């Protein structure tokens with residue numbers, strides 16, 4: 001199932017149930033767009049059509065889809081932007097960043113926009129989310145998702161986030177949902193099971209300077225969330241520990257399993273435990 005490199009690494013890091021869980025199918029999850037529809041009203045409308053939803057207790061407006069008689073990406077409610085299909089751990093990264101009304105938020109690697117649209121929703125039409133991505137095709141998905149969700153407080157810029165300093169803006173909050181090997185997404189992307197050591201080093205070579213660039217544009221007292229959908233410590237704890245060595249602190253993340261390498265405060269999510277993709281979240285304070 002896994003490449004020789006991943007199997008060896010997983011045997012060193014995880015128990016059997018955790019490794020098995022990495023490839024098992026997961027329930028789909030949605031996030032209600034409370035800017036467009038009250039939560040209760042959407043639940044009522046979808047239940048009438050036979051969709052069975054289960055509220056996720058550790059999220060503010062997230063639901064597991066237990067049963068749906070049709071594709072959740074092909075309903076009028078979906079097309080009207082009443083909800084976003086989004087993994088619970090991805091939703092949680094935005095809640096952990098915790099933007100407050102009126103703040104300036106930077107999303108450094110934003111496409112296709114799952115997190116940008118949630119950050120803008122949390123800001124409730126106030127402040128602004130500046131959303132960067134380097135990939136032209138993925139930018140199209142980002143802008144169409146922002147439009148579908150009906151959000152007016154987002155600016156999108158196609159650029160290399162390593163150059164975020166050239167924007168000349170200091171941000172209250174920064175999200176770096178870093179490009180990664182995606183080893184936590186094997187349940188929907190079997191290719192991610194084939195990753196080799198060289199794939200990991202290619203990712204870490206970008207993750208380190210991206211985190212540097214994000215910390216540079218963060219206001220004093222500001223907060224940066226670093227997240228990935230990889231379960232490898234090389235792309236997570238080891239990247240964040242670089243910032244800690246330079247004097248930055250970690251704020252505690254409430255939900256999730258403890259991070260590896262004795263890193264206090266950062267959290268991990270596993271399919272076998274949380275019913276989410278494999279995911280890592282750390283909250284860095286400037």
Ligand SMILES: C[S@@+](CC[C@H](N)C(=O)[O-])C[C@H]1O[C@@H](n2cnc3c(N)ncnc32)[C@H](O)[C@@H]1O
Nearest residue numbers: 109110111112113114115133134135160161177
């Ligand atoms: C994990 S995905 C982001 C998913 C997104 N945050 C969401 O929730 O929908 C990583 C993104 O990083 C982008 N990316 C890779 N290198 C980049 C760079 N140097 N600057 C900006 N974006 C980059 C990729 O195009 C990709 O869209």
